[in-house]
Amino acid sequence: MESFPQYTQAVLDRINTVIEGKPEAARTALSVLLAGGHLLVEDVPGVGKTMLARTLASAIGGSVARIQFTPDLLPTDITGVAVYDQARREFEFKPGPVFANVVIGDEINRASAKTQSALLECMAEGQVTADGTTYRLSSPFMVVATQNPVEMDGTFPLPEAQRDRFTARISMGYPDTAAETAMLADHGGGSPLEGLRPVVPLEDAARLVAHVRGIHVSDAVRAYVVAIGQATRSHPQIRLGASPRALLQLQATARAEAALSGREYVLPDDVRAVAVPVLAHRLILDRRAGTDSAEELVQAVLDEVRVPAEPASRSR
Template identity: 65%
Template sequence: MDVQHNIAEASAELRMAAPTDPDVPGVGFHDISTRILDSINTVIDGKPEAARLALTVLLAQGHLLLEDVPGIGKTLLAKTLARTIDCTVNRIQFTPDLLPSDVTGVSIFSQDTRRFEFRPGPVFANIVIGDEINRASAKTQSSLLECMEEHQVTVDGTTHMLGEPFMVVATQNPIEMEGTYPLPEAQRDRFMARISMGYPDARAEVDMLETHQSVSPLEGIRPVASVSDIAAMMREVRGVYVSPAVKEYTVAVGHATRQHPRLRLGASPRSLLQLLRAAKAGAALEGRDFVLPDDIAAIADAVLAHRLLLDRKATSAGETASSIVQDILSRVPVARAAQRR
């Protein structure tokens, strides 16, 4: 409780100390983000937090991993997010026999031109939905590494750039282990955040039974934002101010994961960069042009937990990566903004 009070106190001081810019984020940012969230919430019942986190990752230029039991709307959330934006969308159903070229594309010899021509794969889209990504082999999974990190594809020594914005939304079921290939650490580290949606509450399920019987809720979704709108919102997110105190707090949280006695693998430098980018997007969605320690703490579990590896003692004791992240947040002190001005 003392540390939570410390976070709130430091956030209040940063509100006073941070410079303000009336153009970041603007009125258009708020209107478009509200329309996107409203559209998603008409389809995904009882999960506004998941919708908000998905939009946060999109605006932070990251990739999203949806992990939970079957039948709770992981793919539906990904499709709904894609349909709210007037952009190119491709869906890949990952299966054990899927090849890397089925994802990235392949060079085919043309009889007309007497030369090899590149045929782009489904990864060439603004939003790529990878359904049940852990059903593909490690070789096929690794074909996404270059795409997700560098936004490009290299085939036969030739590099092809992907369009902007570019986002991968992947789903996987942690329960069904038959015929699956767990994502390696390097692959999980490419995803900015992981969402475990969980079951909806009883009221939301009743509403779902009433509204989703006769027609698919996706049929009523129309684009409410364009690619240029999203690109402009991403630029506004990049302009959100981060104070030295918040940067130090972010690094302290990352170092605490590497020194935690119950973890074999802590947060990477890439994860801290993505944590700060996600916090900037979260601050912009709150209508602020500066990041607070609250923003870091609010997004830390989604950004860090799937990257951490527990030791055997922690696993046998029933601890989870999320519980360890919460333990770290409760212990890491927040630098006082007044001392950092």
């Protein structure tokens, strides 16, 4: 796809213009979009989580919906509800905000597990089932959710099944001095999102995702992905390791990383580059583990698993 570098660079430039000093977060967010996945952004309030989600959404020329998760939010507030039409004397399904190309779930962990579960079918299968009828969601479809740390007041932990639906998790962190100073100068007069227009037409966004699906993955790299997953399951400090779904998403995100690097084939380095954000949030650590950091354990697994000696084949 000849326009791939131009489009992806335009999206990165858009994010980096709005979110000062966070190029790694921008690249990971774009990789998840290209992999056809969903992104979880976790950090304390006020560091740009929702701004990142809105900026990514604004770059795609499709529909955008925002859901503010609260303790009293109901599953039907997300998926939609059947309403009785008195004139026609039948129920009519009214689609919820999940019927959009990019769905921003703001502070997802302020809603109960029951409400969060309304997204499970949407994120895994791209559809909603209501009253025995299945409705397909828009394509492309992506959920960008933000959450506050679980130790903050009014939050619920995300169920394991919900976390496993998210392709990757990133943390924003505070900007450095230069980035924060630039933010005050550039954005002090108003919202940086005002007047932004899409940089990628919707139909081309779908083509970008389709292009990434065609990136070549050799047998050696696939074996490497499987070895990483199995190593997380047998690690003495990890009680629940990476699921098969996690490995599929690791491969998909590695494809996106390869495409962003200008290659038509995946290298082990691509897998290593995305392994921490893709795998860490899915792991459940043993209570006797010597660390609370799943990221450190994923890095330890990467250091232990042998990297394939032969480079990925360039042949298709």
